[in-house]
Amino acid sequence: MRAVCVIGLGLIGGSVLRAASGAGRPAWGATASEADAAAARDDGFEVLETDTALRRAKQEDALVVVAVPLTALREVLRKIAEIHPGAWLTDVVSVKDPVDFEVRKLVPNARYAGGHPMAGTSASGFAAGSAELFRGAAWAVTIEEATTIDAWREAAQLALDCGAHVVPTGAAAHDDSVARISHLPHLFAAILATVGADGGPLALSLAAGSFRDGTRVAGSNPELVRAMTEGNKAALLDAVDDALGRLGATRGSLASTGGLKSTLDSGHEARKRLDALATGEGTTTSTVRLRPEALSRLRDLGELGGRVTAIEEDQATTQVPVG
Amino acid sequence: MRAVCVIGLGLIGGSVLRAASGAGRPAWGATASEADAAAARDDGFEVLETDTALRRAKQEDALVVVAVPLTALREVLRKIAEIHPGAWLTDVVSVKDPVDFEVRKLVPNARYAGGHPMAGTSASGFAAGSAELFRGAAWAVTIEEATTIDAWREAAQLALDCGAHVVPTGAAAHDDSVARISHLPHLFAAILATVGADGGPLALSLAAGSFRDGTRVAGSNPELVRAMTEGNKAALLDAVDDALGRLGATRGSLASTGGLKSTLDSGHEARKRLDALATGEGTTTSTVRLRPEALSRLRDLGELGGRVTAIEEDQATTQVPVG
Structure with a gap:
């Protein structure tokens, strides 16, 4: 299992560190927050300086996960460009088009696919997180022109290891x-x-x-x-x-x-669609071979409300709503 | 303890019947719905024809609780005017000014105070209700020109017996x-x-x-x-x-x-006020003697976010936010 290096150990990053480690992957982190660093160390996790964490990621060919706010993104990407420009790379920032743009510009050789776990709480910081935060949640993994199937698979595997299912999507559609x-x-x-x-x-x-x-x-x-x-x-x-x-x-x-009939009926109908999706009612399961040409098919599948629930060997198990 | 006659046995009326009965009060009901009547009888409750239920309310000097939708209100009030025009009367309809208007017009001699329990579920019908539905909930009890302290007390006592706290309020303010x-x-x-x-x-x-x-x-x-x-x-x-x-x-x-700072900060501030109110943080407890002149004081207290949490003898225990 590929090692995981998490940069940023707030609610989401800290939960990724816990969940990846809980799935048996070697994992370490780095953070600019003394409080988050202390909390992560108290829980037995290895917290390094950002430079050291990235150097180790290079040595171990780890997946680097950027888990800092959008405002701190560039600084981290510049560090990656300097220390490990060809990294396996994903992120958990809540918008994807701006992140994709910065990554392509600042770390063009990174093997990158963007990510966004649809989970959270109203609290923040490492201490508020948990290894279970992503259990049963959707986790978007982006597919753009420059995305390779290998980079997508690495980001998707992390999501699955954290207990989420993967929604393949274009960055702008996300x-x-x-x-x-x-x-x-x-x-x-x-x-x-x-x-x-x-x-x-x-x-x-x-x-x-x-x-x-x-x-x-x-x-x-x-x-x-x-x-x-x-x-x-x-x-x-x-x-x-x-x-x-x-x-x-x-x-x-x-x-x-x-x-108010029209407003209320339309809202009720929409909410019923959400509930049907949550129960997985009326979906078909099939598999997709993870070859380069599968990327556009995966993205189409995401547009239809589909998800990837497992990856084994070079096959992804998918569930797509019928009709 | 005064008996309770509930007209309408849907989610709210059915829950009032259960809770009043659970508090040890003699209680019976009436409903136009065969399904609700059958469900209530299955649970061991006495369900009568509306006329019979009201005649019995007259004999036992019961509190009549109108728990029908606003659209069925007039028909029920006309029956009360015919059979027991001087009834102790309250209701659980979700608007109060229109109900107050109809009651004063159709049953002017009723000893009435309006009520509205702030509880519910997305389900409906007797079967969806429970004796615990009102536990910890707010229950508005209205105070208008024509409201007497005795009628208000009867409606408030029902709310307290059902496990709610009472928010005294004018009908329009409600x-x-x-x-x-x-x-x-x-x-x-x-x-x-x-x-x-x-x-x-x-x-x-x-x-x-x-x-x-x-x-x-x-x-x-x-x-x-x-x-x-x-x-x-x-x-x-x-x-x-x-x-x-x-x-x-x-x-x-x-x-x-x-x-978006102004929008988000103002919403966050408002939500914090709601949370503070829910914890009862920063409230003072005092008592109000239930004399006729107490009604305007109770209404003012409701305007300030206060509530009545108990009635014993002729004293109401109140909690009011400080400042």
């Missing part, structure tokens, strides 16, 4: 998707919380499940949410415009006929 | 509040689910906690949500306009400077 299902939900939660609190203490004291669930992620560290959402501006604007249009139409309908 | 913390969250969940699904299967397959939580109540029966939200049109329009204004401002900020 960013459009997460604008709708992750970044817009954070904006909605913030706005809902504010409109509720504007109703005064009486309103908050009457708040129950619908408000608590709808505002839960407003409890997350707003600086981290800001970095994530502002880093996906163009795609998020599209999603916000869709939401504004729909909320405006709902307003018009309520003000005129008083009817 | 309706404004639930527009923000219950009805708007249902519209947001529906719109978020639709915008997510508009991203196609890839988007839904990447959806994780933030999207699942933000869309959870879109899984509720849309007909019931529709009755609830459309029944609170004026207050909901205000809440939707606030939300539209804030989403529009967020859009403008994202499109121009790219900044």
Whole structure:
């Protein structure tokens, strides 16, 4: 099993370190945070200086996982370009197009496929993580022009070893998707919380499940949410415009006929589709040989809502919704 | 302990019947639904014809609890006016101003205070309910011009017996509040689910906690949500306009400077206020003597985010946030 070198040991990076190590892979980390370094060492993990960690990655031909915020990405990529420019490389940053762009520019010889585990908590830092964080979660692994099947497979294998399933996707399609299902939900939660609190203490004291669930992620560290959402501006604007249009139409309908049927039925239908996907209801299982020409097929499969659930030898097991 | 007669045995009415009975109060019910009647009888409860149930309420001087949808309210109130016009009366309908209006018009001699337990599930019907549904929940009990302290106390005592705490409130203030913390969250969940699904299967397959939580109540029966939200049109329009204004401002900020700090910070601050309220952090406990002149004090206390947690003899124990 290929060794894993994790740069950045916050919630996600720290959880990758634990999960990869738990899967039996040699693993070590590096972090600029003294608190995260101390917490990781307390848990028995090897934490090195970034330079030392990358030199060791070169010696052991390890997979390097970049787990720093988007704002610290360039600095880390420059270090990799200097110490180990041909590294097996992936990342866990929440946008993929900007990361792909920087990697191709700064470390063009890296054997890179981007990654994004769709898991988290409202807490942050190494101490908040766990080896189980990715269990059952989706983990996007990107396929672009320059992606090789070997680099994709390394990133996908890490996701599977961490207990996730892999969603193959283009970087831009990923960013459009997460604008709708992750970044817009954070904006909605913030706005809902504010409109509720504007109703005064009486309103908050009457708040129950619908408000608590709808505002839960407003409890997350707003600086981290800001970095994530502002880093996906163009795609998020599209999603916000869709939401504004729909909320405006709902307003018009309520003000005129008083009817909310269309809004509520459409939301109910959409939520049922999500639930069906979560149960794996109506999917077919098949295998894909991991040859270079498989990449475009894998990406198409991701577009259809499909996933890779296992990789053995040179075969990937896939599940794709029927119809 | 005063007996309880519940008219309507769906999720909420059925749970009131169970909880009141569990608290040791004589309790019986009536319902137009054969399925709910059968389910309640299977659980060992007495289910009568509505007329018979009301006649018995008169004989035993019971508290009558109206637990039918807003659309069936008038018919039930007319029956009460005919059979037991001076009843102790409360209800559990999700809007309060329209119910108060109908009660004063159709059963002016009823000893009435409106109620609204802030609890539910996405399922409906007697079988979905439980005696524990209201445990730890807020339960609004209304105070209007015509409300007497005795009628208010009867409705509040039922809420406490069901395991809830009581939030004293004017009917219109209640309706404004639930527009923000219950009805708007249902519209947001529906719109978020639709915008997510508009991203196609890839988007839904990447959806994780933030999207699942933000869309959870879109899984509720849309007909019931529709009755609830459309029944609170004026207050909901205000809440939707606030939300539209804030989403529009967020859009403008994202499109121009790219900044989301103000939106996210304000949401985070609001959510922290909700969490502080939930833990009961920073509240003072005191008692209020339940005399007629206490009603306006109780209503003020509700405006400040306060609650009644117990009634003994003629004293109510209250908790009010400090400052």
